Amino acid sequence: MIGGTGRIDNRERFFQVESPFVQKLASDLKAKDVMTYNVITLAVDQKVKQAKEIMRLKKISGLPIIDEKNRVVGIISIDDIIRWLEEQDPEGEIGRYMTRNVVTVREDQLIIEILKMFKRYKYGRFPVVNNENVLTGIITPGDVLIKFLHILEEHMSSRSPELVRKKVKGFEKDLKFDNRKLVKLSFEIEGGDLSQAGEASSQLKSILAKSGRYSDDFLRKVAIVSYEAEVNVVIHAYRGVMTAFISPDFVKIVVADEGPGIVDIELALQPGWSTASEQVRELGFGAGMGLYNMKRWADDLMIESVPGKGTIITAIIYNRKGEG
Amino acid sequence: MKLKEIAELLNAEVLVGDEKALELEITIACGSDLMSDVLAYTKEKTLLLTGLTQPQVIRTAEVMDLNAVIFVRGKRPEQVTIQLAKEKNIPLLMTQLPLFEACGLLYSKGVRGCYDWRNRKD
Numbered sequence: 171m172i173g174g175t176g177r178i179d180n181r182e183r184f185f186q187v188e189s190p191f192v193q194k195l196a197s198d199l200k201a202k203d204v205m206t207y208n209v210i211t212l213a214v215d216q217k218v219k220q221a222k223e224i225m226r227l228k229k230i231s232g233l234p235i236i237d238e239k240n241r242v243v244g245i246i247s248i249d250d251i252i253r254w255l256e257e258q259d260p261e262g263e264i265g266r267y268m269t270r271n272v273v274t275v276r277e278d279q280l281i282i283e284i285l286k287m288f289k290r291y292k293y294g295r296f297p298v299v300n301n302e303n304v305l306t307g308i309i310t311p312g313d314v315l316i317k318f319l320h321i322l323e324e325h326m327s328s329r330s331p332e333l334v335r336k337k338v339k340g341f342e343k344d345l346k347f348d349n350r351k352l353v354k355l356s357f358e359i360e361g362g363d364l365s366q367a368g369e370a371s372s373q374l375k376s377i378l379a380k381s382g383r384y385s386d387d388f389l390r391k392v393a394i395v396s397y398e399a400e401v402n403v404v405i406h407a408y409r410g411v412m413t414a415f416i417s418p419d420f421v422k423i424v425v426a427d428e429g430p431g432i433v434d435i436e437l438a439l440q441p442g443w444s445t446a447s448e449q450v451r452e453l454g455f456g457a458g459m460g461l462y463n464m465k466r467w468a469d470d471l472m473i474e475s476v477p478g479k480g481t482i483i484t485a486i487i488y489n490r491k492g493e494g
Numbered sequence: 495m496k497l498k499e500i501a502e503l504l505n506a507e508v509l510v511g512d513e514k515a516l517e518l519e520i521t522i523a524c525g526s527d528l529m530s531d532v533l534a535y536t537k538e539k540t541l542l543l544t545g546l547t548q549p550q551v552i553r554t555a556e557v558m559d560l561n562a563v564i565f566v567r568g569k570r571p572e573q574v575t576i577q578l579a580k581e582k583n584i585p586l587l588m589t590q591l592p593l594f595e596a597c598g599l600l601y602s603k604g605v606r607g608c609y610d611w612r613n614r615k616d
Contacts, residue, residue, distance in 0.1 A: 365574075368553030375557065386538060386559060393557040394533050454546045454554070459530030466534060 186472070186484070187285045191413070191424060195318045199281040204317045205298045205307035211236045214243060214265035218254045221246050221264060229478070234297040235268050240304045242297045244268035274299045277306055281314060312479035319428045319480060322411045325356075353416040359403045361429065364453060367404040370412050371397040383418060388489045391467045392421050395485045398460045399425040405450050406430060407480065420469075420488045431477040439465060495520050495603055497562055497585060500541070503603065504589040504596050506564060509576055511585030518561055518585065524608040525566075525597040529554045535609040536560065543596050547571035552578040552586075560584070566593045 186192055211234050212221055221233055225248070235244040246268045254267045275284050275296045284296065288311050298307040355377065357370035375393040378384055384392075396412065403410035407429025415422040432438045439461050446456025465471050468485035475481040498516035501508055508516065523541040526532050529550055532542060538559040544551055547569050555563050562585040565571060570588060579586045589596055601607075 365549065367550060368557065372553060372556055390538060390557070390559060397553070397557045398530070398533065453548050453550045454527060454529030454532075454544075455550065457528050457530050459528070459534055463530060463534045 186474075187282060187289065189484075191415075192285070192318075193282065195321055196281040196285065196314075199317065200277065201275050201279050201281065201284060201298045201309055202277040202307070204281060204313050205277075205309040206313060207307050209234060209297070209305060209308045211240075211305065212246070212264055213237070214263065214268070216264050218246070218251065218262045218264055218267050219260060222251050222254075225251070232295050234272070234305055234308065235264055236305055242272050242274055242299060242303070242305050244270050245272045245295075245297065247294070272297060274303075275309065276300070281317075284309060285311075285314065310476070312476035315426075315476055315479050315482070316428065319409075319411075319426060322356075322426065323409070354413060355416065356411055356413045359400055359410045359412055359425075359427075361404060361406070361408040361410065361427070364404060364450070367401050367453075367455075368397055371400050374412075374414055378416065378421070384489055388487065391487045392423070394467045395464050395487060396423050396425075398463045399423065399483050399485070401455050402460050402483075403427045403429070405446050405456060410480075418489065420486055422484065422486045424482065424484050426480065426482045428480045431479055431481050432473065432475040433477045435473050435475060495600075495605060497541075497587075500564075500600065500605075501587055503599055504564065504587070504591055506587040506589040509565075509571070509586040509588055510579045511562070511587070515562075515583075515585040520561070520605060522608045523597065523600055523605050525593050527593075532560075533558065537608055540608040541600075541605070543593055543600075545569055545593055547575055549575045549578045551575065552582060552584060555579075555584050556582045562587065564589060564596065566591055566596050 210224055210228065214235055224233065225231065232245055232247040234242050235246060237243050246264055250267045250269060254262055273287065273291055273293060273296055275287065275298055277298055277300050287296065295308055295310045297305055298309055300306050355374065357373065359370055360366065371393055374396055375389055378392060379389055400412060403425060407427035410425055410427030412423065412425045437443055441462040442458040444456050444458030450456035464485055469488045470486040472484040473481065496516065497518040497520055500520060501516065520541045523543060524532060524536045525543040527544055527546050532554055536558055539561050541562050541564065542555060542560050543564045543566055545565070545567050547565055551563060552575060564587040566589055568590040576586060
């Protein structure tokens with residue numbers, strides 16, 4: 171890699187709340203717009219083994235514990251279950267093992283605040299309460315991601331193909347004539363459509379090339395990173411959106427998908443590690459080089475993923491003068 | 495070495511590429527069936543030799559600015575691959591030789607590898 175280092179921080183699998191992209195997506199959204207309404211709850215006098223079974227069957231990692239008036243008195247998470255297992259107390263009651271200092275959020279609290287709280291507390295979920303402190307829902311970073319994807323999807327599908335083409339022409343004009351403006355360009359990526367994989371990256375590259383502002387070396391780096399990210403969405407996810415933020419000095423690529431997510435980011439970054447199908451491998455991909463390649467060519471790479479929900483990859487490539 | 499000399503050397507059929515394209519000077523090449531490896535290790539202006547004939551090969555060539563693609567082992571690509579190469583203006587050749595032999599012949603004529611593994615930085 172020339173210059174720069176790929177920054178991967180596995181502990182920070184949270185939204186970049188400061189990013190204008192996230193701010194715009196979250197604008198005016200409140201907890202009640204995003205939260206899951208049907209919350210599974212238990213009471214303090216129920217057994218931990220019951221909680222464990224529910225969590226296993228429903229594939230959830232935390233359950234709010236409520237009193238007879240539906241007020242949150244605790245939460246039981248995987249950590250608590252582990253503690254219970256260690257005590258070898260098969261008939262143990264939830265009250266003894268649950269976490270009592272529960273951080274809750276209000277129904278009308280802004281998502282942007284809640285995202286900051288996820289980052290601060292590093293909790294996987296917050297119970298949502300109304301003004302009477304009664305439990306009405308639960309919210310996870312995954313719920314927020316899904317909501318964001320729906321917003322993006324609506325945004326994309328509301329445009330006809332002709333409109334997109336016109337927009338692209340407009341962008342070319344912008345790129346030629348206004349060097350100070352950050353130009354934004356979005357492409358929809360359909361999961362599973364292997365024949366189209368690479369089309370978005372190809373378009374992005376040719377638009378950037380036409381501006382005549384970037385070196386071949388820079389264009390190639392951008393193209394490789396976007397291509398690998400695009401192929402990843404096609405291979406692994408149901409659908410996604412690639413957005414490029416273009417300036418004279420850098421290109422930032424954000425690829426958000428709705429899909430299975432990445433369970434272990436560290437592992438997925440290892441060259442050769444892959445979960446791709448035989449069909450994908452026949453196309454010369456799925457050999458576990460995708461994320462590794464992105465890390466290799468991007469100056470800055472950030473991977474945020476919620477298993478079972480989706481992944482957001484953010485990559486920045488700087489246009490340095492006198493390199494190449 | 496010019497692309498047309500390579501075509502003769504490998505007894506290759508030209509699928510896409512006019513007179514002008516065949517004048518292209520080739521100095522480095524890469525042989526791989528793994529497109530992600532091509533993306534990781536090749537530089538621009540490289541000739542790619544591969545046994546993969548899917549359109550993804552052409553997309554990879556486009557993204558990487560590869561200058562031509564040769565299909566080995568007598569694998570004839572589908573029309574969609576040829577069409578894409580025409581659109582993207584990437585010369586396509588096809589030889590009966592297997593990958594190892596095709597690469598060996600080019601190497602013996604002075605064409606060199608694309609990946610400077612002795613000076614790898616990562």
